[in-house]
Amino acid sequence: MVWQGDNFGIALKALARAIEPDRPALVQGGRIVGWSQLDSLTDRIAAGLTARGLKPGDVAGQMLRNTPDYILAYFGCIKAGVTPVNVNYHYKDRELADIFSRFGLKALFVESDFANSAGAAMPDGALTIDVGSTGWADLQSSVAPPDFAPHDHKQALFFTATGGTTGMPKAVMWPFEAAWQAFGISVWQRGMGEPPLVATSLEEQAAEAAKIGPDHPASTSPLLLLSPLMHGAGQFSAVIHLLKGGTLAMLPSEKFDADLTIDEVKRLGARNLFMVGDAFALPLADALDARDDAVDAMKSLRMVTSSGAVFSESNKMRLIKHNPQLMVFDALGSSESSGTAIVITTAAGSSGGGKFQALPGRSTKLFDADLNEIKPGEDGIGIVARSGPLPLGYLGEDEKNAKTFPEIDGQRYLMTGDQARWGADGTMEFIGRDNMCINTGGEKVFPEEVEAVLQEHAGVKDVRIVSLPDPRFGRKVVAVVQPDGDADGLQEALDTAAREGLAGYKIPRTYFFTDTSLRLNNGKPDYKAAQAIANEG
Known part of the structure; x- marks a missing residue:
């Protein structure tokens, strides 16, 4: 039987046995957890649970910031057979009580x-472990x-809670073996033009992890993780990196800080940054532009990876300006899919002309609303769907599962909710999320497409x-803008840019300017805040 991956807890132990004991696994400021310590501590946590x-199959939440404790709790649960699930620490009592009940939390x-x-929202008899208390030390x-x-x-599970952008948060049920394949954990990239190594056993995976230490030319460590672990993008990136024997670094701060990020890249010699789109890239680029040591600070970086936002x-290009050797990987993915498509940007430009290209090793297609395939070369906007290794679905959501994971011509697909069309060259042009679509006079406008311009x-x-109500077209397109400096003349300039780059029905009819952040705390777009600003006029 062909090896397709392994339980993450078994894999962690196999890697720890192969890797030199003192190789850093987790770093945050002055706190360093070596690979041997990571293995022994998670064994102890598992035994304590x-x-x-x-019991195996019980569910335990991690309502934690980006710290080594998150990773220790996560793998401790997995080694005990307990199903871990991320919990958004911004949620309030009512929201917590709802997801704790629906997800069946026991700890x-x-x-x-x-x-x-959190304790007040937990079910009676459940275990609450405060990582700042003696209970965590015990x-x-x-x-x-x-x-x-x-x-x-x-086939044991971990859960990944969605961000709730399409309703109340749902728990995506990932079997370890399917996730291993979907995440590409066994795939080890080689040099440009060379085929990757694909490990065919856990022993080979561990041997490769041991060989590619922090000083190895092929290493992508340390990875400085900026995205919150409480979201799928950050969690997946951390797990992939660790199950390749990497060093995962986190900011010694409760919140993202652009200057601190630059300082840590320089101090650690970080080779990789993981972030969530413009929410991190814009302040990081601003900080780099303002510093005299930007080129020196960024020289160790080989790649910047982003997923989860535009x-x-x-x-x-502003980031690449400070390190012309930098490669930027912009991934299209979700808690349900891991990665679906990617754009790679270098100083020479972007792959596919800046359009997303399907990741290899999985069947990515476009379907219309009636689940008819839109093939490359055909016109029309469709829903991005992929087959291949997939999660079991959402916990306790039979109706949603039937819509999100339909069987088409005998093949199970994930309907990602992303809308795209095929370019003439066969690449996929991402348009936006289906649930954010604006209908104006029968025409569909995807916010992300207009925002990008x-x-x-x-x-x-x-x-x-x-959008706002319109007596003729039903809804009209509205732009809510957070200016960078003086907004004098900005509306006229944006209107000109929109008319040059967009079809007429996509052009904003009204502009509102605000100093309020248009992002949620997790870095994703805050459409509710923008809509409230537009509603108030």
Whole structure:
């Protein structure tokens, strides 16, 4: 039987046995957790959870910021056979009580400043572990029995909670083996033009991880993770990197700080940054432009990877300006799909002319609303769908699962909700999210497409496209703009840019200017705030 991947807990232990014990696995400021320590601590946490009555299949949440404790709790759960799930620490009591009940939480790892509200929302009899308390220290001091072995079922699950952009958050059920394949964990990239190595056993995966240490030319470590671990994009990136034996670094700060990021890249010699589009790239580019040491600070970086939000071409180039050897990977993905398509940008330009291209190794197609395929070369906007390794679906959401994971011609697909059309060259041009589409006079307008045009103007810090009622067309397109400096003359300049780059029905009919952030705390676009500004006039 062909090896397709493994349980993440079993894999972590195999890698830890192969890797030199003191190789850093987790770094945050002065705190360093080596690979041997990562393995032993997660063994102890697993043993402690078992001793406290948790059983394989029970669900435990991580309501934690980006710290080593998040990773320790995550892999400790997995080694015990407990299903981990990310919990958004911005949620309030009502939201927490809802997801704790629907996800069936039996335990929760939580930061001290969230502990009271989280504890009150937890089901009766559930275990709450404050990572700032002696209870967390006691758990890490648990004694693992001599015959301890991590839970080893490849079809065991981890949950990834969605961000709730299409309703209340849902738990995506990922079997480890399917996730291993979807994430490409066994794939080791070689030099330009060379085929990648694909590990065919856990032993080969561990040997490759041991060989490619931090000083190896092919290493992408340290990876400085900026995206929150409480979201799928950050969580997936962290897991992939660690299951390749990498070093995962996190900012020694509760919130993103652009100057601190630059300082940490320089201090660590980071080779990779993971972020969420323009929400991170724009302030990072601004900070780099203002510093005299920008080129020196960025010289270690080989790549910047982004997923989960729009990443404008102009901001990619602003980062590359400070390191012309930099490669920027802009991935189209979700909690349900991992990656679906990608654009790679270098100083020479972007792959596919800046259009997303389907990732290899999976069947990516476009379907219309009736699930008829739109083939390359055919006109029309469709929903991006892919087959290949997929999650089981959403926990307890039979109706949603039938719509999101339909079977078409005997093949199970994920309907991502992303809208795209085929370019003449066979590349996929991403348009926007189906649920954000504006219908104006029967024409569909995708906010992201209009935003991308307006965002290119130097006077725009951020922009959201929403709509307002219109007596003739039903809805009219409206731009809510956060200017970068003086807004004098900006509306006229943006109108000109829109008319040059967009069809007439996509042009904003009204502009509103605001100093309010148009982003959520996780860096994703805040359309509710923008709509409220437009509604108030």
